[in-house]
Amino acid sequence: MRAGLVQLTVTDDPAENLPITLSHIAAAASGGAGFVLTPECTNALSSNRARLRTLLHPEETDPTLAALRDAAAKHGIWLLIGSLGLLTQDEDGRFANRSFLIAPDGGIAARYDKIHMFDVNVSETEVYRESAGYRPGNRAILAETPFAKIGLTVCYDVRFPHLYRRLAQSGAQIITVPAAFNHITGAAHWETLLRARAIETGCFILAPAQTGFHPEKDGKGRRTHGHSLAIAPWGEVLSDAGTEPGVTFVDLDLAEVAKARARIPSLSHDRDFTGPGS
Numbered sequence: 007m008r009a010g011l012v013q014l015t016v017t018d019d020p021a022e023n024l025p026i027t028l029s030h031i032a033a034a035a036s037g038g039a040g041f042v043l044t045p046e047c048t049n050a051l052s053s054n055r056a057r058l059r060t061l062l063h064p065e066e067t068d069p070t071l072a073a074l075r076d077a078a079a080k081h082g083i084w085l086l087i088g089s090l091g092l093l094t095q096d097e098d099g100r101f102a103n104r105s106f107l108i109a110p111d112g113g114i115a116a117r118y119d120k121i122h123m124f125d126v127n128v129s130e131t132e133v134y135r136e137s138a139g140y141r142p143g144n145r146a147i148l149a150e151t152p153f154a155k156i157g158l159t160v161c162y163d164v165r166f167p168h169l170y171r172r173l174a175q176s177g178a179q180i181i182t183v184p185a186a187f188n189h190i191t192g193a194a195h196w197e198t199l200l201r202a203r204a205i206e207t208g209c210f211i212l213a214p215a216q217t218g219f220h221p222e223k224d225g226k227g228r229r230t231h232g233h234s235l236a237i238a239p240w241g242e243v244l245s246d247a248g249t250e251p252g253v254t255f256v257d258l259d260l261a262e263v264a265k266a267r268a269r270i271p272s273l274s275h276d277r278d279f280t281g282p283g284s
Contacts, residue, residue, distance in 0.1 A: 007153045007258045009041045010034030011214040011234040013247045018052035018222045020061055020070050026251075027070075028077055034253045035081035041153070041258075043086040043214040045234070046103070046120075046161045046186045048074075050091055051220045053228065055139045062101060064093045071106065079112030084151060088184025088214055089120065089160050091140070100141040105158050105184060107149050115151065118158035119143025122166055128190050136162070146172055154179045154260055157209070161185040164199045164213075167206055174207035175273050179263045183213040185230075192231025197243065204237040208267040210258055211237040217249050239266035 012030045016023040027048060034042040049070040052058050065071060070090060078085040085108040092102045107116040121144065123137035146169060147158045157173030157180070164170075164183050173181055181203065187196050204211040217232025234247035236256040247254040267273060 007040055007260075008038045009043065009212055009236065009256050009258055010037060010039030011212060011236060011245070011247060011254050011256070012042060012044045013215055013217050013232060013234045013251050013254070014045055014048065015218040015251050016047060016049070016051050016216060016220060018050050018054065018057060018061070018220070020049040023049060024070055024073055028073065030251070030253055031074070031077050031085065032081065034255075035083050037253065037255055039083065039253075039255060041084045041086070043088065043182060043184065043212055045088040045214045045216045046184045047216060048088050048090055051186055051216060051228070052222050053226065054222060054224060057223065058091060058101065058139070059093070059099075062091050062093050065104070068092060075108055075112040075114070078108040078110060082110045084108065084110060084153075086182050086184065088182075094141065096141055098141070101139055103136075103140045103160060105160055105182070107151075107156065107158065116147055116149035116158060118147040118160070119145070120160040120163065121146070121169065122162045124162040128188055132188070132190065134188075148173055148176050148178055154258075157181040159183050161187060164203060167203065170203045170207050170209075171273070174209055178207070178209055179260055180210045180212060180258070181207065183211060184215070185213060186216040187231040189229040189231045192233070196231055196233060197235060200235050200237050201241045201243070204239055205241040206272070208239045208263055208270070208273065210239060210263065211235070212256075213237075215247070217247075217251060239263050
């Protein structure tokens, strides 16, 4: 299976972002990718919750989701929509940060709501409270496809290895990590975390990312790290997209999953223990 990782620099306007995303998906399909992946926040990236409320839609009527489902059917590909910001019916008004796996017929094969919220103080001037605008999910998702079992995660999830171990022990061969990773923490931790998750699980890790400066209509904006990565089950970096938008390709041999796990069968070596807090 050839995978195509789409790297984007989205704005806070979904209508502006959609044609660019569609063009990259078409390029990935033309390059032979049967599995195409886009980053977290494929439809829009903004810190202005009030503005997002005027731009986002519920899943049932979201134009980006509809267009990307059509694109998957048009090109006959599996498409991982890294995530979309979506309106919900929650009483507190928070959005969903939802990843979708789309089948080649355009149907939704799996949905995953990001579990871990990015509530951090990166510096005195960069403070993030994702949970103020987005409500967390509470269910891990493993999707079965004809070519692989795929575990779905999003961005900040990568710092919680127990989620990845659960997915791998449940049969995942590929784990997706679409992201809009902060440029400061990305430079320090992005590659290391992804390689660790691959080594620990014996999975392919596919991590399409947002990159560069993301302008907002109010004059603000934020920066993301880029460097969409594909990591082999033994921990090697198979592809690195750098910092420019576009598509990178990687050919996946799923026999490498079994080979890595046979060499280091740690997924079957869990032991019960007592200790702090027990």
